[in-house]
Amino acid sequence: MSCSALKRIAAGSLLVFALVAGAPSGWTQDAVPGYSIDQVTQRVLAGNPDLQVTALARDAARSASTAALALPNPKLDVSGGRAAPRASIGGSSSVQAFGASQLIESTAVRGARVDSARAAERGAGHAVLQVRNQLVAQTRLGAFEALLRQEEAEAASEALRLLDQVRERVRVRVDSGEAPRYELIKADAEIISARQRRDAARLMAEKALLDLNRLAGGALPDRWRLAATLDEAGPALELDPLIREALARSPELAQLQAEVDRARAQLQAAQASRWPGVEVRVDHSREPDVIQNKIGLSVAVPLLDNRSSAIEQASVELSRAQRLLEGRRTELRQQVLLGWKSLEMATGAVEALSRGAVREAEAALRVAEAAYRFGERGILEVLDAQRVLRSVRADLLQARFQAQAARVVLEQLAARYVDR
Numbered sequence: 001m002s003c004s005a006l007k008r009i010a011a012g013s014l015l016v017f018a019l020v021a022g023a024p025s026g027w028t029q030d031a032v033p034g035y036s037i038d039q040v041t042q043r044v045l046a047g048n049p050d051l052q053v054t055a056l057a058r059d060a061a062r063s064a065s066t067a068a069l070a071l072p073n074p075k076l077d078v079s080g081g082r083a084a085p086r087a088s089i090g091g092s093s094s095v096q097a098f099g100a101s102q103l104i105e106s107t108a109v110r111g112a113r114v115d116s117a118r119a120a121e122r123g124a125g126h127a128v129l130q131v132r133n134q135l136v137a138q139t140r141l142g143a144f145e146a147l148l149r150q151e152e153a154e155a156a157s158e159a160l161r162l163l164d165q166v167r168e169r170v171r172v173r174v175d176s177g178e179a180p181r182y183e184l185i186k187a188d189a190e191i192i193s194a195r196q197r198r199d200a201a202r203l204m205a206e207k208a209l210l211d212l213n214r215l216a217g218g219a220l221p222d223r224w225r226l227a228a229t230l231d232e233a234g235p236a237l238e239l240d241p242l243i244r245e246a247l248a249r250s251p252e253l254a255q256l257q258a259e260v261d262r263a264r265a266q267l268q269a270a271q272a273s274r275w276p277g278v279e280v281r282v283d284h285s286r287e288p289d290v291i292q293n294k295i296g297l298s299v300a301v302p303l304l305d306n307r308s309s310a311i312e313q314a315s316v317e318l319s320r321a322q323r324l325l326e327g328r329r330t331e332l333r334q335q336v337l338l339g340w341k342s343l344e345m346a347t348g349a350v351e352a353l354s355r356g357a358v359r360e361a362e363a364a365l366r367v368a369e370a371a372y373r374f375g376e377r378g379i380l381e382v383l384d385a386q387r388v389l390r391s392v393r394a395d396l397l398q399a400r401f402q403a404q405a406a407r408v409v410l411e412q413l414a415a416r417y418v419d420r
């Protein structure tokens with residue numbers, strides 16, 4: 001190779017090094033910002049559009065509650081005209097009349113309307129807490145799924161690296177004539193399959209991060225990573241406290257209770273609407289020869305419409321709301337029990353796989369590799385042992401994810417995410 005060619009290669013190498021050294025920080029893995037699960041949760045709570053819409057509905061319900069306290073406006077009447085006598089004696093003169101009326105609502109009607117509006121306001125507030133509780137649980141579940149996909153991608157990359165090493169040893173033995181070419185073909189096929197699994201796992205990991213960013217309303221950067229692990233330990237859980245918290249703190253139950261209170265207030269309003277109130281009216285009229293001042297009362301008498309249909313409808317709505325509350329309370333208790341069983345099963349699977357199956361699969365792979373090196377076994381035994389180890393490790397990852405998912409469900413049912 002000529003001296004000029006060497007100089008060109010050296011110059012190109014220096015240029016590449018300079019470009020890499022001066023590359024933006026986003027090109028390197030270390031520069032990708034990392035977020036903990038709590039930090040991601042805060043981003044989601046700050047940018048999620050569903051939570052913002054629910055908060056606006058709460059503000060609207062608060063305004064409606066304030067409007068329910070308003071008193072009815074008085075009515076003013078003004079009229080005027082000309083009065084002419086029947087006989088042709090004298091001329092016409094002006095006539096003026098003034099009137100004012102004020103509805104004095106029944107205290108039962110007003111109280112029922114205010115109670116209904118306040119119950120709706122409480123329900124809207126509990127709806128915000130319910131959406132917040134679900135959103136935090138959905139975020140944590142999505143974060144653990146992203147961690148699962150990331151660890152699956154790492155495991156697939158490690159499996160591919162091991163297969164490359166096995167393939168290199170097979171190639172040496174095939175080139176030396178110690179092994180048939182079929183073993184090299186089999187190793188190549190395994191590498192192709194492993195590369196596809198790695199690429200698919202990476203795509204799933206990226207999709208999980210995109211789903212989290214969607215929940216956050218795009219508040220997360222385009223490239224980021226989770227600074228957490230799939231097997232992170234949480235606080236110890238106990239069944240009886242979980243059940244008590246679920247029944248006492250659940251925003252869903254509180255929202256249904258607010259619906260019951262609202263339906264009861266609407267029933268009282270329908271019953272009180274038979275006698276809505278008394279209208280007081282004051283009139284003053286001025287004629288050429290007479291000045292009249294009158295005061296009167298007006299009451300709606302329930303002769304044609306006694307509001308029986310409205311009362312019946314409100315009564316049915318109250319019964320429906322009470323049944324929904326009772327059924328949801330029973331269902332919530334059963335969900336806590338079911339989630340506890342799921343947590344026990346997933347925890348048992350993690351312990352069994354991590355202490356037994358994974359170690360046995362690793363030992364079987366070491367034996368198969370040693371036997372292959374000494375020519376006692378073929379490449380198929382090594383590949384089978386690697387396949388078994390990959391399967392057991394994948395089952396362990398799934399069991400860890402299921403344990404975290406069951407924990408998230410239990411904490412959501414116990415309403416432990418409403419204050420996060």
